[in-house]
Amino acid sequence: MHQSAYLSLFRILLAFILVAGPVLGQFSTSISAAQNTQAVLIEVNGEPQSWKNIPQIYKGTTYVPLRDVVQSVKGSLKWNNRTKTATITVGRDTLVHQAGSDSIKVNHVRLGAGVNSRTVRGTLMVPVRPIANALKADIKVGRTASGQLSVNIQTDKVSLLDSEVTSVDAYLREIQFPGMALIARDGEVLLRQGYGLADEKTLNRPDQKTRIASLSKSFTAASILSLAEEGKLNVQDPISKYISGIPKGDEMTLHMLLSQTSGLPSAFGRGEGTSLEETVEEIRHKTLKFEPGTAYLYSNSGYVLLAYVIEQVSGMSYADYVKQTILQPLGMKNSGEASRQVKTISGFVAEGNQWVPAPYYVSQSGSGTIYSTVDDMLKWDRALYTDQILSQETIEQMYEPYSDKNYGYAWILKENGDNRTVFHNGSGGGFATAFSRNLSNDVTIILLGNHAGMDMTSLMDEVEARTAQALQLQ
Structure with a gap:
């Protein structure tokens, strides 16, 4: 074969290699x-x-x-x-x-x-x-x-940012807030954004599942009130009616557990795999901080007892009762009680000058075990303006301040003139969360952070103020 023919064949083969x-x-x-x-x-x-x-x-x-x-x-x-x-x-x-x-x-x-x-x-x-x-x-x-x-x-179809609240987004970026955020007015989403890392190789996106820590308590309180509306219990019942051996159980009511006025200390063992019954047994041996009903003390243990009451009265597990009574009716398909089998974003804790993934967040039913998304939490917010889960009369019981700390049933009331807001925050296992619902102008702010140690009360105050300014609210 002629040299030029070899050269032509070589070029054809090279072209094939380049494409194929x-x-x-x-x-x-x-x-x-x-x-x-x-x-x-x-x-x-x-x-x-x-x-x-x-x-x-x-x-x-x-x-x-x-x-x-x-x-x-x-x-x-x-x-x-x-x-x-x-x-x-x-x-x-x-x-x-x-x-x-x-x-x-x-x-x-x-x-x-x-x-x-x-x-x-x-x-x-x-x-x-x-x-x-x-x-x-x-x-x-x-x-x-x-x-x-x-x-x-x-391309990204999940994130959303209305021009009215770009200043709030700019603030969250400036402080390098880690997690997911949602702002809605009258139920219409104005901001839905993810910030920082979901794990060491993945960015937070606002449709991801995350642990909500003590925001879980609102589902526990609502479950108790749902059973009350069915006539299966009364919030003035003593805890001794449902659980034996609790210190001063004849004087400690479900209302006191709900309103954080029971006197029970907060902490309990968080060993992975510990059953609800085992944690209740531990609480039986706690020493009260004060006489039931005489003061306020935030207590995770109290909400664990409420979860146990839900199980005793309903005949269902806490997870199943919450799912059947609240999550499924509201279409909260991305929410439930957490387990290692459910993939959520990572929590992070500080180690030296670095943030590192936190160990798996272990809590106990009733106090901080729910996972969710910002969109599912907005569904929960909207439901609380209706009678779908609870009557409005019952819901108002959740917002009433029962102590000088303005704590109701899993909601803290903040009033400024005619402006009425209910709020709760949470933390644990590398997560820090906050949920604010302005009942006067129907502005909802959800912050689901995944760095430990953030002051979510102060952060929410700042985000509320910036949102009000951006939306020109009085």
Whole structure:
């Protein structure tokens, strides 16, 4: 064969390798990133796209061209040739990635990618999973029924930010709030955002499940009141009617447990796998801090006893009763009692100068075991304006202040003139939460944080004030 014919054949074979190699997972560092993309189906939110460079597979990891991806999600990219760093802006988020590194910084939060990005013939190729996470997008690389390589990108459809409350979002970003936040007025969502990390490699997105800590208590209180409306108990019943051996159980009423005026100390053992009955037995041996009904003392133990009462009266587990009576009727499909089998975001605790994942959060039924989402908690908020779960007359019992701390039944009343707000906060296991419901102007604020030690009462006060200012509320 003539030398020119050999050369032509070589060129044909090389062209085939360049196009087919990545599809077959045989990408090498000598392959040009600038390739014919006709053989690849690329869609963003169902709309066909044209990329200059196609995805490639190397050692089991799928890589996508960074600039093409950013353009497809309507972002902008600035390249610093000296530092080999790309700065990407998408919406209100800023992403920074240095070529060849194994991380992406998103709004000052470092996301570990696990593998390094690669530069191929001048094109920066990044691993698909980390960049999808950083962009809050879903990117799927696969093949069509005909075997054609496909890339499907779905941009963030969960986050929401109304222009009226951008100042509140800016504040939460400024203080680097970690977790999920929702603000609604008259039930209409104005802000639904995730901030910080859900785990060491994943950003918080506002549809994720998380532990709500002591916000769980509102479900316990509502369950007791539901049984009361059915005539199965009375909040003035002594705890001795349902549980024997509690100190001064003949004088301690369900009302006192609900209103945190029982005198029981708060703490109890939190060994994983400890049954509700075992925790109740522990509480039987506690020493009261004061005579029942004479003062206020926040007590997790009291709400554990209430959970046990729910089980004794209903004949169901606490988890099943809450699910059947509240969660299912309201369509709260992403809520329930937590277990290791339910995937929630991680809580974080401080270790030196770093935040590290906290051990699994162990609580006990009634006090802090519920997981939920901001959207499900908004459903709970809306239900409390109706008679769907409890009558309005009964719900008002939850808001009444029964001590000088203005604690009702799992809600704290805050009044400022004619402005009436009910609130609760929670903490534990690397989580810090707060739920505020302004009953006068129907503004709901839900903050489900996942860093330990945050002062959620002060934070909620600030967010309430900024929201009122943004919405021009009196």
